[in-house]
Amino acid sequence: MDKQLDLTRLKGVGPKLREQLQRLNIHSLADLVFHLPFRYEDRSRIQMIGNLQHQQPAVVQGEVRSADVLFGKRRSLLVKIADHSGVLSIRFYHFSAAQKNQFRRGALVRCYGEARRGASGLELYHPEYQLLDNGLDDLPEPQLTPVYPTTEGISQQRLRLLMDQALERLAANEIPLDDLLPLDWLQQWGLPSLKQALLFLHRPPREVELAEMANAHHPAQQRLILEELLAHQLSMQRLRASAQQPGAPVIQGTRTLHQALLAQLPFTPTAAQQRVTNEIITDLARPLPMLRLVQGDVGSGKTLVAALAACHVLEAGFQVALMAPTEILAEQHFQNLSDWFEPLGIPCGWLAGKTKGKARVAALEAIAAGQAQLIVGTHALFQEEVHFHRLALVIVDEQHRFGVHQRLALKDKGNLDGLSPHQLIMTATPIPRTLAMSAYADLDTSIIDELPPGRSPITTVVVSDQRREEVIQRVDHACREQAQAYWVCTLIEESEALQCQAAENTAEDLATQLPHLRIGLVHGRMKAAEKAAVMAAFKAHQLDLLVATTVIEVGVDVPNASLMVIENPERLGLAQLHQLRGRVGRGSVASHCVLLYKAPLSFTSKQRLHVMRESQDGFYIAEQDLMLRGPGEVLGTRQTGLQMLRVADLQRDAELLPQVREMATQLWHQHPQRVEPLILRWLGDAERYAAV
Numbered sequence: 001m002d003k004q005l006d007l008t009r010l011k012g013v014g015p016k017l018r019e020q021l022q023r024l025n026i027h028s029l030a031d032l033v034f035h036l037p038f039r040y041e042d043r044s045r046i047q048m049i050g051n052l053q054h055q056q057p058a059v060v061q062g063e064v065r066s067a068d069v070l071f072g073k074r075r076s077l078l079v080k081i082a083d084h085s086g087v088l089s090i091r092f093y094h095f096s097a098a099q100k101n102q103f104r105r106g107a108l109v110r111c112y113g114e115a116r117r118g119a120s121g122l123e124l125y126h127p128e129y130q131l132l133d134n135g136l137d138d139l140p141e142p143q144l145t146p147v148y149p150t151t152e153g154i155s156q157q158r159l160r161l162l163m164d165q166a167l168e169r170l171a172a173n174e175i176p177l178d179d180l181l182p183l184d185w186l187q188q189w190g191l192p193s194l195k196q197a198l199l200f201l202h203r204p205p206r207e208v209e210l211a212e213m214a215n216a217h218h219p220a221q222q223r224l225i226l227e228e229l230l231a232h233q234l235s236m237q238r239l240r241a242s243a244q245q246p247g248a249p250v251i252q253g254t255r256t257l258h259q260a261l262l263a264q265l266p267f268t269p270t271a272a273q274q275r276v277t278n279e280i281i282t283d284l285a286r287p288l289p290m291l292r293l294v295q296g297d298v299g300s301g302k303t304l305v306a307a308l309a310a311c312h313v314l315e316a317g318f319q320v321a322l323m324a325p326t327e328i329l330a331e332q333h334f335q336n337l338s339d340w341f342e343p344l345g346i347p348c349g350w351l352a353g354k355t356k357g358k359a360r361v362a363a364l365e366a367i368a369a370g371q372a373q374l375i376v377g378t379h380a381l382f383q384e385e386v387h388f389h390r391l392a393l394v395i396v397d398e399q400h401r402f403g404v405h406q407r408l409a410l411k412d413k414g415n416l417d418g419l420s421p422h423q424l425i426m427t428a429t430p431i432p433r434t435l436a437m438s439a440y441a442d443l444d445t446s447i448i449d450e451l452p453p454g455r456s457p458i459t460t461v462v463v464s465d466q467r468r469e470e471v472i473q474r475v476d477h478a479c480r481e482q483a484q485a486y487w488v489c490t491l492i493e494e495s496e497a498l499q500c501q502a503a504e505n506t507a508e509d510l511a512t513q514l515p516h517l518r519i520g521l522v523h524g525r526m527k528a529a530e531k532a533a534v535m536a537a538f539k540a541h542q543l544d545l546l547v548a549t550t551v552i553e554v555g556v557d558v559p560n561a562s563l564m565v566i567e568n569p570e571r572l573g574l575a576q577l578h579q580l581r582g583r584v585g586r587g588s589v590a591s592h593c594v595l596l597y598k599a600p601l602s603f604t605s606k607q608r609l610h611v612m613r614e615s616q617d618g619f620y621i622a623e624q625d626l627m628l629r630g631p632g633e634v635l636g637t638r639q640t641g642l643q644m645l646r647v648a649d650l651q652r653d654a655e656l657l658p659q660v661r662e663m664a665t666q667l668w669h670q671h672p673q674r675v676e677p678l679i680l681r682w683l684g685d686a687e688r689y690a691a692v
Contacts, residue, residue: 004174005029010165012158023151025684029175032166033198034681036224036647037146040213043112044140044206050085052115052122059140060088060124061110061132067103078120079103081111088115089123108132112145128157143203144210167202170195180674180681181227185663189226190219197223216652225648226663229438229656231682232645233664234675236441240291243442246420248289249392253281253312260344261311269308272450273301279446280309280424284393290422293440295430296448297618298582299455302426303336305448306395309424310337314346314373318392321375321413323382325398327352327528328535328551333397334376341374351377351386354528388413395424428582429575430618432626434654437661456562458585458616460593462609471565471594476514478563479544483589485563487547488580490571500525500549506567507547514545522548550576552583559587569595569612570605574625577612604628626651646682 005028007013007021026032047058062081070076077092077100090111092099103109113127148159169175179186179194186193192200197220204213204220212218216225262269269277276294283290296302310320322337324330330352338348349372351363366372370389375381391414414421425443436445463471475485487510489503500523507521520534520543531551538546539558546552546561550572564584569577577595585591595609611624667674 004176007032010162013162017154020151020153024149024154029166029169030177030681032162033170033175033177033202034646035148035163036201037148039147040144040204040210041112041147042206042210043145044142046110046140048085049081049083049088052088054117054122055114057112057114059110059112061108062088064103064105064107064109066105067100069100079109081109089118089120090127090129091118091123091125093126102131141206143205144208144213146202163202167199171199178677180678181223181230182667182671186223189222191223191226192220194223194227196220216647216649221647225653226656226660227678228646228648228682229653229660230663230667231678232438232648233441233660234668235679235683236438237664237668238675238679240442243291243420243423244288246289246418247287248420248422249316249318249416250287251284251312251316251318251392251422253315255312257311257315257344257346258308261307261340264340264343265304267452269304270301270448270450270452272296272448273305273308276305276446276448277308279444280305281312283444284309284312284422289420290424291443292423293425293427293431293436293443293445294448295427295436295445297430297451298428298579299586300428300448300451302397302428302448303333306397306424306426307337307340310341310374310393310395313393313422314341316392318390319367319370319373319375319388320393320395321377321381321388321391322395322397323377323379325378326551327354327378328522328531329397330376330378331528331532332535332557337374337376346373347371348373349375349377351375351380352528353378353380355380382413386413390414390416391421392416393422393424395426397426398428428579428618430622432619432623434650434657435626437657438650441661454588456585456588456590458581458591458593460581460595460613460616462595462597462613465567465596465598468596471596472510472513474594475510475545475563475565476517479514479517482560483563484538484541484543484558484561485545485565486552486561486583487545488552488564488566489547489549490566490568497525503547503549510545510547517544518542519545519547522546522551524549524551550580552580557586558583562587562589562591563594564592565594565596567596568598569609570597570601574608574611574621574628577608578618578621581612581616 007018007026007029009029013021021027021032024035026035041057043059045059046061049060049062052058052060060081060083062083065080065082065087067077067079070078074093077095079090079092081088081090109129109131111124111127111129113124115122115124117123118125146160146163147156148163150156150159166175170177177194177198181191181194185191191197200218200220201224204218208218213221216222280290280292280294283292294302294305296305306322310322313320322333324333334348334350341348347366349363349366351360351367355363363372364385364387367375368387368389375388380386431440475487478485487506489506503521503523507519510517511519520538522531522534526534534543534546537543538561541560561584564581566572566577566580572580581593584593595612597605597609601609607624608628611621615621667678
């Protein structure tokens with residue numbers, strides 16, 4: 001590190017404090033000046049004691065009238081101060097004898113804190129305070145007071161003192177910070193330089209509107225937000241460029257296998273499926289690895305699109321691998337694809353974590369020799385001992401369940417003379433546009449925005465579990481009318497064992513109450529073969545009611561199932577509820593979903609269930625989910641970097657994203673030397689993690 005930027009150059013920073021600062025990701029003076037306040041307090045005006053309001057933060061100044069140690073439930077130091085408008089109590093629960101002695105009668109004290117109602121009227125608890133000699137030497141602060149993210153052992157006061165020293169050096173140009181945004185951009189948008197923005201944000205003058213700062217609308221904030229979003233965008237573009245570096249096999253099929261597959265299907269693809277398939281075929285014909293995300297709402301027919309993409313690659317003599325996050329979903333894909341491809345003479349292979357012994361050896365040999373041309377499996381596919389013969393297309397279902405690094409691990413398995421396989425990523429979890437533009441900026445996006453004809457709408461009702469008996473009668477009635485139903489038990493705690501237990505208990509209860517119904521049970525702890533057998537029986541209508549955990553969330557297709565009950569829906573996110581609900585409404589009969597909640601509901605849970613009742617549009621639901629839960633949870637394991645945004649906020653700053661994308665492309669081509677320093681400034685190690 002540059003000696004000039006060493007933290008120990010600051011007064012008071014020794015090895016211990018340096019170590020504590022590192023916990024805040026502050027390793028240099030440059031990191032310190034980028035450690036920005038998350039809010040501001042106005043301590044520039046002294047408030048009269050008589051004008052104080054409950055829960056209002058304020059600066060007050062008064063003369064000490066008394067300081068007594070009280071012994072109640074907890075020992076406390078009670079100091080009374082007064083100005084000409086009234087008397088105020090200040091209470092400390094943690095104090096020393098030396099501290100008590102500071103508050104001698106007649107001393108002048110200035111405090112900052114939030115007034116709250118206590119035993120003696122309004123009180124300040126543990127305020128920040130200073131003792132003044134005569135009230136004139138220390139005028140109130142001329143600017144707003146910053147409040148910083150901090151860690152154990154470092155108080156706000158200490159951080160502010162360190163920051164004062166660092167800002168002095170910044171103002172004197174002793175901390176080298178390059179302005180990485182072109183000057184004409186700053187002039188065009190009326191934005192300050194980087195140095196001006198940082199100096200302003202650490203010490204904004206008192207006349208600045210607190211509301212403007214809270215909404216991040218000030219040009220100094222916009223300057224940094226823009227730069228941070230730009231760094232993320234460039235990092236994703238760089239990830240894409242490195243993924244496409246080696247090139248890929250050019251695949252130009254004759255569509256013979258494509259036509260043969262369509263000829264044996266009892267339906268024709270929708271216009272949206274055809275459009276997306278053509279986009280993929282165009283990608284495959286290029287010498288760069290395809291990196292395409294296919295989004296489609298529940299039941300829009302992504303599997304067929306994947307199969308048609310596979311046709312072109314298989315016809316050209318290459319292998320295709322399809323990877324799904326759970327065994328139950330992978331099995332279903334294997335079943336569908338085998339049914340479609342085996343009659344056309346394409347051998348399919350299967351590999352999951354539970355494939356053991358001779359079956360595993362045989363599967364690995366078939367994959368390595370190229371006898372298995374279309375291979376379906378779970379993340380077992382990217383284990384070290386799996387060697388492909390000529391893998392040219394990787395299809396990943398429900399990408400958000402895998403990390404980026406897991407998906408990229410498959411790209412090294414091509415065995416294609418130094419070329420990379422093409423990648424097709426599918427998700428039934430619609431991704432809000434703002435997230436797709438930032439978290440998935442390394443991928444081209446296609447949307448299947450049309451459901452196959454003959455789908456029935458789903459009516460959703462929200463019912464308290466006090467009406468559980470009515471719901472059970474409704475299930476009974478539906479099954480007597482030849483319909484089938486799901487009863488979903490959601491997570492009680494983050495424990496699969498407890499979840500399975502809940503499902504087993506529910507299945508027993510329902511069997512007691514509805515003895516004439518054929519009831520099956522599926523949960524995550526059952527063996528794959530058992531699960532598959534139960535699902536097959538349900539699909540063949542040998543069962544009327546299926547009690548399940550959320551393992552049935554993705555991809556299970558039983559057209560005759562037209563009723564779903566979800567217990568404790570308030571425990572699930574909107575995207576997951578939407579996925580579960582998509583298991584019904586797959587046939588032509590009217591379908592229903594009952595959300596059986598436990599009262600009382602929190603405000604967020606009420607909003608969530610309201611959204612489910614009002615809409616079936618996956619994209620609208622995804623936008624609402626983003627508003628209610630924030631990007632970190634919606635994205636799951638994917639881009640850790642995005643959950644670490646320091647000044648930008650994907651929801652608040654969404655309208656900047658289209659502009660940021662254009663800027664990233666411009667900077668990439670016109671100022672390539674600035675790309676690396678920008679990414680390093682804002683992402684540091686996170687960017688390296690994302691590119692694993």
